[in-house]
Amino acid sequence: SQQxxxxxxxxxxxxxxxxxxNCSYKTSINNLQWYRQNSGRGLVHLILIRSNERExxxxxxxxxxxxxKKSSSLLITASRAADTASYFCATALKNxxxxxxxxGGTRLMVKx
Amino acid sequence: xxxxxxxxxxxxxEKGKDVELRCDPISGHTALYWYRQSLGQGLEFLIYxxxxxxxxxxxxxxxxxxxxxxxxxxxxLTIQRTQQEDSAVYLCASSLAWDRANTEAFFGQGTRLxxx
Numbered sequence: 001s002q003q004x005x006x007x008x009x010x011x012x013x014x015x016x017x018x019x020x021x022n023c024s025y026k027t028s029i030n031n032l033q034w035y036r037q038n039s040g041r042g043l044v045h046l047i048l049i050r051s052n053e054r055e056x057x058x059x060x061x062x063x064x065x066x067x068x069k070k071s072s073s074l075l076i077t078a079s080r081a082a083d084t085a086s087y088f089c090a091t092a093l094k095n096x097x098x099x100x101x102x103x104g105g106t107r108l109m110v111k112x
Numbered sequence: 113x114x115x116x117x118x119x120x121x122x123x124x125x126e127k128g129k130d131v132e133l134r135c136d137p138i139s140g141h142t143a144l145y146w147y148r149q150s151l152g153q154g155l156e157f158l159i160y161x162x163x164x165x166x167x168x169x170x171x172x173x174x175x176x177x178x179x180x181x182x183x184x185x186x187x188x189l190t191i192q193r194t195q196q197e198d199s200a201v202y203l204c205a206s207s208l209a210w211d212r213a214n215t216e217a218f219f220g221q222g223t224r225l226x227x228x
Contacts, residue, residue, distance in 0.1 A: 031214050042219040050214055097162045100217055104154035
């Protein structure tokens with residue numbers, strides 16, 4: 001079974017609005033990462049948050065991590081049509097040599 | 113190399129034939145992953161190579177699937193007696209030493225396998 005589960009599975013917003021995606025996981029992690037995928041091919045790394053961090057920013061991206069709830073959120077502010085993609089969270093498992101496991105993803109559509 | 117390279121980018125094969133998919137990781141990356149992604153779905157973990165340790169094969173869906181990593185670099189994923197349900201995009205990723213706790217994975221563009 002997958003370690004991470006994202007919600008919502010799909011999200012449709014207007015350009016300029018904020019998009020929030022959530023991820024929950026089950027076991028102890030060293031870090032949690034968010035990836036973006038266009039057109040069903042290779043994934044691109046967006047941001048990594050370590051298990052001892054609570055919030056991290058990168059440009060229009062803000063990631064939070066709550067290890068007590070085993071959950072994370074990705075916020076994209078002031079969304080653009082070019083942000084349309086699938087977004088995946090991945091957890092580096094502490095007791096499995098930092099193996100990365102992925103959730104099912106959130107398909108984001110930003111309408112111009 | 114500049115990035116993770118996978119070949120072929122597309123493969124159409126007849127049901128029952130064997131296929132080999134290749135992944136060239138980034139030089140110096142000792143961790144290598146194979147994932148499978150069906151249309152519109154998430155990434156299904158297949159196998160994880162971590163340095164000189166025994167690979168984690170727990171995600172391989174059947175004994176028709178196998179993978180090797182030669183010399184700690186290039187990896188091949190072999191699917192024997194392909195079935196239609198094997199049709200998917202097969203993604204490879206690599207990252208720096210597995211025992212470094214905070215490293216990102218770099219993905220190839222994937223191989224789209226179609227079994228007809």
